[in-house]
Structures are given as structure tokens and as C-alpha cells.
Amino acid sequence: MATPGVSEETLATFRKNFSSDTKNVLAQNVCRKTDLWEVCLQQEVVQGSKHVYNTKVAEVKPMTNQKSSGRCWIFACLNMMRIPFMKQYSIEDFEFSQTYLFFWDKLERSNYLLDVYIECAKKGEQASGRLLSHLLHNPSEDGGQWDMLVNLIEKYGVIPKNHMHDAQSSENSRRIGCLLNTKHREFCMSLLKMVNSGCSDEEIQKRKKEMLEEIYRLVSVSLGSPPESITWEYYEGKDKVYKKVGPISPLEFYRQHVKPYASVDDKVCIVNDPRPENHYDKLYTVHCLNNMTAGVPVLYINKPASVLKELAAKTLKEGKAVWFGCDVGKYFHGKKGLLDTKLLDFNLVFGFNANGLDKANRLVYGESLMTHAMLLTAVNIEDDKTKTWRVENSWGDDNGDKGYLSMSDDWFSEYVYEVVIDKKFLSEETLALLKQEPVVLPAWDPMGALARL
The missing domain is CATH 3.90.70.10 (Cysteine proteinases)
Incomplete structure (x- = not known):
């Protein structure tokens, strides 16, 4: 019977060739104690x-x-938007709230995926199939694409960071991601069963709304609740002149005070x-x-x-x-x-x-x-x-x-x-x-x- 795995003759050749080259020995000495x-x-x-x-x-x-989150796409967008915005309002130091968009992405993406699970079930997709296996691998993914930013900002607007600061779960999103993944997989199973058992669309949508409320509660507890209106106060220019905007909704703040200089659509x-x-x-x-x-x-x-x-x-x-x-x-x-x-x-x-x-x-x-x-x-x-x-x-x-x-x-x-x-x-x-x-x-x-x- 042949020896399993790599043969002894092959290994002997590898050892000889490796040790005969002194550069390999030097590299080994260095790399064992140093980052490659x-x-x-x-x-x-x-x-x-x-x-x-x-x-x-x-x-x-x-x-x-x-920090320890996958929000780079949100940060890059808001960093881009703040350059012309800060120039327009003559302010020296400013951030938009990344957690504000992060909150709405978690909720809206969950709603979107719940709809996708229902549609997949109606088309006969199985949880073990490639599509649902892919979607359920990490449904709470922090990351995003540009057009996803357009969706969020055009619907919910933006706000200054001091109106919704980072939370522990936005700076370190692993825990909230684990919980969201758990709920998504559970919800997907329930929705597939409801469709396959012949439940009406009304019954399915009622259950879906209950699921989404659970996700809303999880995200709100973890990240805080986004404000419905803000009042932005700031100092303008070198003379530090006090200015005030609001009360105003986040969407109107974007439309009136940001979009004219930094539109995303x-x-x-x-x-x-x-x-x-x-x-x-x-x-x-x-x-x-x-x-x-x-x-x-x-x-x-x-x-x-x-x-x-x-x-x-x-x-x-x-x-x-x-x-x-x-x-x-x-x-x-x-x-x-x-x-x-x-x-x-x-x-x-x-x-x-x-x-x-x-x-x-x-x-x-x-x-x-x-x-x-x-x-x-x-x-x-x-x-x-x-x-x-x-x-x-x-x-x-x-x-x-x-x-x-x-x-x-x-x-x-x-x-x-x-x-x-x-x-x-x-x-x-x-x-x-x-x-x-x-x-x-x-x-x-x-x-x-x-x-x-």
C-alpha cells in the first residue's frame, strides 16, 4: 500500500533543497521573529x-x-459631503453622524431582505440552495455600495454628529451583527414555512411587520433612536459668529442646507x-x-x-x-x-x-x-x-x-x-x-x- 500523503522521498528532496540555500536559512531566522x-x-x-x-x-x-465596524462606505460618503458643506458655512471642524445612517441602513436592509426571503420562498428556493445560502451567510453585513447611500440619504437626510453620537455598538458592531444574523435566519425559516404552508399574503405581511419591529427594537436599544428634528448651532467664520438652523427634520436639513452643495443623487x-x-x-x-x-x-x-x-x-x-x-x-x-x-x-x-x-x-x-x-x-x-x-x-x-x-x-x-x-x-x-x-x-x-x- 502506498504511503498516504506526501512521500518520504519528496519530503527528503524538499528538506535538502531548502537547507542547501543559505538565503532560506537566513530568511527563516528573520521571519520566525518578525512580521512577514x-x-x-x-x-x-x-x-x-x-x-x-x-x-x-x-x-x-x-x-x-x-473603529471596529464596517461603516467605511458611510464614512467615505459623509467625508466627501462635508468638504463643500464646511466651505459654504465657513466652519473649521465638523462631522456628519455616521451612526444616524448606520441605524437606518440596519432597519431598511432588514426590511429589504425579509421581502427577498418571501419572494424566494414563492419561487421555490430552498434554504440549502445557493441563493439563500449566500443571503444568509451574513445578512447583517455592515458594508455597502454607493447607491445604497443614495437610498438612505434621499429618504432620511443627514444630521451633524453631535445630534447622534457613536454608540458602543456602532464603534464595535460585532455583537449587534451576531444578533441580527440570528434573527434573520430565524425569520427566513418562518417565512419559508408560512409560504410553503399556503398562508395568505395578509398573514405573511402581518408576521413580517412583527419581525421588523423586533429588529427596530434591537437596533434602537443598541444604537439609540435617531432624532425626528434637530436644531443645529454653530460658529461661522474666523470671527466665530453664532448661527442657528432649526428646528428642522433631518431630511429637510439635507435638502435645504447640504444637498445644494453636496448632492448624492x-x-x-x-x-x-x-x-x-x-x-x-x-x-x-x-x-x-x-x-x-x-x-x-x-x-x-x-x-x-x-x-x-x-x-x-x-x-x-x-x-x-x-x-x-x-x-x-x-x-x-x-x-x-x-x-x-x-x-x-x-x-x-x-x-x-x-x-x-x-x-x-x-x-x-x-x-x-x-x-x-x-x-x-x-x-x-x-x-x-x-x-x-x-x-x-x-x-x-x-x-x-x-x-x-x-x-x-x-x-x-x-x-x-x-x-x-x-x-x-x-x-x-x-x-x-x-x-x-x-x-x-x-x-x-x-x-x-x-x-x-
Whole structure:
């Protein structure tokens, strides 16, 4: 009978080859006591990075911190919105409430998913099937996509942070996420049983409303109750002149005092999905990807990476920051605040290339997808070519340049998946693509990934 597993002869060859190369022994000695990325770090890349840019938008304070939550997509949006808002009202220090939108997303997404469970049951989907298995993997997901922000803000508005501060469960969302997941799976089971047993739509909707009230109670207890009206008081300009707005509803506060300078519904999500079957200049959506029943659908226009760069640079030249989604964990050094494909030399330490897949195949084989949303605030442009980008993150001011990151242009090409661009910067031909019937990608497609880190 053959020896199970790797043969002794093969292992002997591996041992001999490893120990005969003194570089392997040196690398082993170092790596046993040192973080692997620190050993692979290319110092010339670190030393060559400079946080100086020739095209830059105004940057404001404070640097935000999402802490242990997946609210990056909300932070990036509100950070983008506050730049023109603060300029308009001549204020030096400001944040919108991220927890306010987080609250409404938890409730609306739960309502949306309860409706999806009912629809799945009516179509004969089983809990063990791929669709419901995917939806129930982490239904309380913190992350989101751009059009989900449009749904929330256009319905509920925004408020200053001092009208709804962070709660422990918004700064560290793991516990509330676990409870929501538990309830979603229980509710999905109940709704499937009701549909399969022939309950009427009226009975199902009555039970669904009871379920949603349980979720409302959980979210309210954990995050606090969002205010129905606010009175915003602030000091304007260098002379610190007292000003007052309100009482006013959050939606009217947005419509009257924020939207004229920082609207969210006049933008389009442009993605780079280079998989051969997903053609450029086509409109895409993802099955069962939304956070609001009957809300704005999540839509993408697919373009080459060069177009995403061109549009982002054009927006920055106009003094506007750019919301974008990327795979932040690749070739990234958090403390130094660097995103660069040349940052880590795995061949030097391990003797192999760790970048054997191109961008399309990284999507196909599960090696990469969008994980994080941040803000582009500056770019270096030389000879009409983009070189390096400045990124406002939402992880506090301890890393990088007081919280800002430096991103190489090659890293943008490889790991940026989407940018959000004002319609005014798009050609008529591109805007016409929004009138297409979107290609529907399956719910588990990597382009349905949510910014969640």
C-alpha cells in the first residue's frame, strides 16, 4: 500500500533543497521573529513616497475613525459631503453622524431582505440552495455600495454628529451583527414555512411587520433612536459668529442646507471589471443586492481602469473629492500608509512571485474583490499622466500622513474597482448607458461585494 500523503522521498528532496540555500536559512531566522510583511518591505519604495501633490482638494478636520465596524462606505460618503458643506458655512471642524445612517441602513436592509426571503420562498428556493445560502451567510453585513447611500440619504437626510453620537455598538458592531444574523435566519425559516404552508399574503405581511419591529427594537436599544428634528448651532467664520438652523427634520436639513452643495443623487458608479465576459460600456447590476425595497437599484457602468483614473483626476481638478472602492489589503502597509504594487518583494524572501494572477483572474478565482471605501483627495499629474494619489481613510490619524494614505498609479490599476463620478463629468455616450437594461450578475458575483473594512 502506498504511503498516504506526501512521500518520504519528496519530503527528503524538499528538506535538502531548502537547507542547501543559505538565503532560506537566513530568511527563516528573520521571519520566525518578525512580521512577514516587514521582512518583504521594499525600503526604496517607503523612502521614495512623498505626501506632496500638484492637484489637491481642500482637506478638513477632524480625521474620522470608524473603529471596529464596517461603516467605511458611510464614512467615505459623509467625508466627501462635508468638504463643500464646511466651505459654504465657513466652519473649521465638523462631522456628519455616521451612526444616524448606520441605524437606518440596519432597519431598511432588514426590511429589504425579509421581502427577498418571501419572494424566494414563492419561487421555490430552498434554504440549502445557493441563493439563500449566500443571503444568509451574513445578512447583517455592515458594508455597502454607493447607491445604497443614495437610498438612505434621499429618504432620511443627514444630521451633524453631535445630534447622534457613536454608540458602543456602532464603534464595535460585532455583537449587534451576531444578533441580527440570528434573527434573520430565524425569520427566513418562518417565512419559508408560512409560504410553503399556503398562508395568505395578509398573514405573511402581518408576521413580517412583527419581525421588523423586533429588529427596530434591537437596533434602537443598541444604537439609540435617531432624532425626528434637530436644531443645529454653530460658529461661522474666523470671527466665530453664532448661527442657528432649526428646528428642522433631518431630511429637510439635507435638502435645504447640504444637498445644494453636496448632492448624492447626481453621481454614477463607474467600475472596472476586466473579466472577458463582462464587456466595457455596459450597464450592470447584481441580483438581490440592495438595502431598500423599491429603492434606487445598485447600478454600475463598466469601463477600463484608465477611464476611472481620467474621471477621478478630472473631478479632483474641479476641487471635488472622489468616493472609491478597492481591495485595501493588497500590497498595503498600514502604519506607513502606503498602497503600492512594488511595496513587497515576496521573491526575495520566499523565492516565488505572489502576483501570478491578473486583475480579471483575481476576480474569477476569489483572490480579490472590493473590500473598502475611501476618498481620493489629491493626485500628481505629470505630462498628462496620473502618478500617485492621496487617499483619506477613516481609521483615525495614527497611520500614514495623519490618516492619509499614498497610493501608486499601478496600485489604482490593479486594486481599485469603482469610483463615483458626478454626471457632469461624464460624456453623453456614457450617460446614455444608464438607459440600458442592466446585465444582472448573480448574487454571489464578486462585483456584489460590499465595502466593509
